[in-house]
Amino acid sequence: MQAHDFFLILLLILVGARIFAELFQRIGLPPVLGELTAGLLIGPSFLGWVTPNDTIKMLAEIGIILLLFDVGLETDLKRLKESGWIATIVAVGGFTLPLLFGTVVSYYLFGLSLITSLFIGGTITATSIGITVRVLKDLKKHQSKEGEIVLGAAVLDDIFGVVLLAVLYDFSQSGVVNILDTGKVLLFITVFFLVAPIVAKLMALLIHKYDAQTNYPGLIPTSIISLVLFFAWLAHQMGAPEIIGGFAAGLALSRRFFLPFGAVIGEDHQFADKIEKQMNPIVLLFTPIFFVTVGLSVNMQEIDWSGTSVWLFSGVILAVSVISKMFIPFFLGTLNFQKRLIVGLSMVPRGEVGLIFAEIGRAAEIFTNETYTALIVVIILTTMLPPLLIKWVYAKRNLP
Numbered sequence: 001m002q003a004h005d006f007f008l009i010l011l012l013i014l015v016g017a018r019i020f021a022e023l024f025q026r027i028g029l030p031p032v033l034g035e036l037t038a039g040l041l042i043g044p045s046f047l048g049w050v051t052p053n054d055t056i057k058m059l060a061e062i063g064i065i066l067l068l069f070d071v072g073l074e075t076d077l078k079r080l081k082e083s084g085w086i087a088t089i090v091a092v093g094g095f096t097l098p099l100l101f102g103t104v105v106s107y108y109l110f111g112l113s114l115i116t117s118l119f120i121g122g123t124i125t126a127t128s129i130g131i132t133v134r135v136l137k138d139l140k141k142h143q144s145k146e147g148e149i150v151l152g153a154a155v156l157d158d159i160f161g162v163v164l165l166a167v168l169y170d171f172s173q174s175g176v177v178n179i180l181d182t183g184k185v186l187l188f189i190t191v192f193f194l195v196a197p198i199v200a201k202l203m204a205l206l207i208h209k210y211d212a213q214t215n216y217p218g219l220i221p222t223s224i225i226s227l228v229l230f231f232a233w234l235a236h237q238m239g240a241p242e243i244i245g246g247f248a249a250g251l252a253l254s255r256r257f258f259l260p261f262g263a264v265i266g267e268d269h270q271f272a273d274k275i276e277k278q279m280n281p282i283v284l285l286f287t288p289i290f291f292v293t294v295g296l297s298v299n300m301q302e303i304d305w306s307g308t309s310v311w312l313f314s315g316v317i318l319a320v321s322v323i324s325k326m327f328i329p330f331f332l333g334t335l336n337f338q339k340r341l342i343v344g345l346s347m348v349p350r351g352e353v354g355l356i357f358a359e360i361g362r363a364a365e366i367f368t369n370e371t372y373t374a375l376i377v378v379i380i381l382t383t384m385l386p387p388l389l390i391k392w393v394y395a396k397r398n399l400p
Contacts, residue, residue, distance in 0.1 A: 009050050010059075016042050017288035028391075030128075030383055032352050035288045036376075039295020052296045056289070057363075063290030064356055065232050065246035066283045071158060071353075072250025073276055086332060087152030093328030094153060094347045095160045098124045101320045110313060115171050116371065119361040122168050123375055124321040127157040128351025128383065136346070141394065146339040149332075150346040161353055162247050163189055165360070172364035188238040193248055196231060200252030203227055208271050220278045224253070243356065287352075294355050297362055298373050314374040321382050322348055341393055348386040354379040 016038035024034030042049045052060075102121030106112045112120070141147045163186070170185045207223045231245030253275055303310060326344030335343065358375045361367045367375070 006055060009053075009056065012042050012050055013038075013056070013289055013292045014285075017292050021288065028388070030349075030351060030387065032128075032291055032355075033380060033383060035291035036295045036355070036380070039292035040298060040300070041295075042292075043296035043298065045295075045298055045300040050296055052293050056293060056296075059286065060290040060293035061242070063286040063288070063293075064243050064359075065228060067287045067290060067352060067356070068162070068243040068246040069228050069250035069279075070283045070287070072247040073253060073279075084152075086334065087149045088156060090149060090153040090328055090332070090343060090347065091156035091160065094127060094157055094325050095125050095164075097324035097327055098321060099164070101324050102317065105316060105320055109316065112371070116361075116366050118171065119168055119357065119366050120317065120371070120375065122161075122164050123354055123357040123361065124317065124324070124350065124378070124382075125157075125164060126161050126350050126353035126357060127154050127325070127347050128349045128353050136390075141342075146335060146342045146346075149335075149343055153343075153347060157347070158353070161357075162244060165357060166244050168357075169360060169364075172360065172366055189244065192235060192238055192244065193251075196245075196248040197252035200227065200231075200249055204253060204271070204275075220275060221282055224249075224275060224279055225282065290359075291352070291355065294359050294376070297359065298376055299369060300373060302369050303373055310370055310374055313371070314377045317374065318378045318381055321350070321378055338393060342390060345386045345390050345393070349383045350379045351383045354382070 017035040020034035020038040020041075021031035022034070024037070025031045041047060044051060050056075099118075099121040102124045103114075103117045106117035106120045107114060136144075136147045136150065166189055167182050167185050170182070203223070207220060211219050228246050228249045231249045232242035233245070235245035235248070236242050325347045326341075329340050329344035329347065332340050332343065355376075358367070358372060358379065361375075362372045
């Protein structure tokens with residue numbers, strides 16, 4: 001590919017992502033779905049202007065890593081502590097039930113391989129904390145009782161999901177499900193998450209010190225990107241996916257991260273805010289490339305839409321995705337029915353986290369085009385409908 005051709009492709013991706021994200025936001029839908037739609041439109045499914053190549057895929061990989069860094073940076077572990085055992089129950093149930101039912105249904109009902117079934121179960125375990133938080137904040141309900149439960153559960157759900165992704169990634173590389181390898185990966189992740197925050201905090205202290213002394217701009221974004229890339233490389237060396245490194249870096253640098261030795265290392269909320277502010281433009285540049293690339297990877301023209309198999313698979317997985325997330329919240333006796341419904345609906349959106357699972361499964365050739373497309377349909381519907389229903393329940397019931 002010539003350089004000028006690549007420039008045109010990147011132009012189409014960035015401009016398309018921005019236009020459709022803006023349109024979707026204006027009509028009250030998650031912007032991430034607009035970026036996905038841009039990929040579908042300019043990709044093989046419709047116009048055929050862009051086909052993902054190795055360079056675009058590499059930029060998308062950076063986008064995934066920075067996206068998980070941003071998720072880690074926004075993760076509020078203190079919120080989980082404040083919301084207590086109810087959030088933990090919701091998170092554990094919302095993680096185990098979709099994984100279990102998604103795997104069982106895919107394996108026994110549709111006859112898919114065990115690795116494919118596990119990846120499908122893993123894809124529908126995800127909860128998009130970004131979409132959930134955005135909806136609750138828009139409605140000014142993020143500090144309500146149900147809001148605290150949802151935010152706390154979503155934090156734990158994110159951590160569970162990233163760990164599961166590391167295990168499934170190992171399965172995808174080896175091609176077999178091996179309990180011993182799973183134990184090794186979990187051990188590596190545990191060590192990584194113990195060491196990474198210490199390294200990140202110490203590096204943050206150095207960055208903070210030299211940022212106050214230099215007159216040359218750009219130290220913070222350059223240093224933080226270097227840290228994230230180093231953690232991504234280190235995670236890969238330890239047998240985990242690179243995105244684990246991005247998540248760990250964001251988590252360790254979060255202004256809401258707490259450690260037993262936090263008083264020794266030191267906490268500076270203003271500096272954490274400065275990191276977030278200067279990193280945000282870079283994250284917003286690369287993450288849309290990932291979501292557009294997900295859309296580019298789908299070719300709807302290769303699917304037999306006249307048959308029942310895709311529709312049946314999508315419908316069953318959609319039902320499993322919704323019911324398994326809403327099951328536990330319906331038994332929360334401390335809340336009334338409407339607030340239990342809000343908690344359940346808030347845990348349903350898969351959004352960007354589900355797309356990451358699906359894309360890794362596709363890249364590892366675990367998913368066929370039909371399975372991948374069906375999962376994208378499920379992710380779109382579970383992301384699009386809950387925010388509208390949450391707004392409707394609050395408006396209809398006039399909840400405090």
